Amino acid sequence: MAAIASDVKVLGSWASPFVMRPRIALNIKNVDYEFLQEQFGSKSELLLKSNPVYKKIPVLIHNDKPVSESMIIVEYVDETFTGPSILPTDAYDRALARFWAVYVDDKWFGSLSGVARGKTDEEKATALEGVTSGLALLEEAFEKLSKGKGFFGGETIGYLDIALGSCLGWLKVTEKLSGMLIMDETKLPNIYVWAERFSSDPAVKELMPETEKLLEFAKMLFAKMSGGAAPPK
């Protein structure tokens, strides 16, 4: 059974890749937490009070103290609770994991969003090229970082695994919406196997959204948005 943590809450939504991140980290550390679902299209008083700057999910609340920004929360969880390390122990490996996690968020995820939502075929093609070339870079990085083990973090799920792996549900939805094969086993042999391994890990499995359910959500989301904004963060 999970260890009883003093008082841990996560404000979020089941469909957000960014919300998956702190939840995976808490699962890795075997910490019980209360998951408070924000309703799509509205923001709770608790969210507005806890993250007044961005008013965005996810927020972790630990002993009444809020932490915002998904990867900052992951790092906080790693530093605060006992259990398997999420960040690599070596300082240089930590720097590389942080670098690639920033790449996923600042560059790669933007392209992923653009594949299904680009306004012209040209925009969509550019976005798709960004996604596939990004995955090719990550395929190469995997060889270096995993050191022959199953995850970017080595033998167990680490910081970069969480950053990229949390986007796998949306990647599948993007494939469905665009009719494109992105996770191509022949071009991305390492990442392809890694994605399966990540998704079926006990810390992740229950949190990975069903593709059909997420697809419905995506269609609803894109229909409501006038285009341009990213999925809830």
Added chain:
Amino acid sequence: MAAIASDVKVLGSWASPFVMRPRIALNIKNVDYEFLQEQFGSKSELLLKSNPVYKKIPVLIHNDKPVSESMIIVEYVDETFTGPSILPTDAYDRALARFWAVYVDDKWFGSLSGVARGKTDEEKATALEGVTSGLALLEEAFEKLSKGKGFFGGETIGYLDIALGSCLGWLKVTEKLSGMLIMDETKLPNIYVWAERFSSDPAVKELMPETEKLLEFAKMLFAKMSGGAAPPK
């Protein structure tokens, strides 16, 4: 005298706020390093090889291993070299410092760039509002984080001090170019005094660019750019 580090190089430019960051961190840790200036408008072979993903400065090269992204480098320096701590020791304080540093980079600095370079008066006014409201938030954060001491990091310069303080030269240039008073002592009493204290700190003083020289550089930069791009990162 500074301790002799094994082999530390920084690829950068004197005018870049982002390049100041690793250099301040290395000064705090009393680490000697070689500063390799990139020429404006071209990229050295070493830069292209060291940061193939972004091809951007700063890059730290330690024992032939490159680290990119300014705040990731600061964290690497903090974790690798002995000397005063740059990140707070408490995990929650660390999360807050990281949160505000991301705010400075992802939100505030973009507004700062926009004040002098907005294409219309409306764009400039919106950017100025972003800068001043951001500094008001940071003024408030200072009271919490500094705990009555002189820096965001407490008694000595820390992670968030470096993130925001490295932008002070460009803030002064923005004031000159726009004719606006941004660092208003009456509205930002804490930040105003902090900025003076930061700029005259022994780890920072030699690195803070002269306003007139930076102003010349800024005018040259903006004249060459067709607008839209940020200062060299």
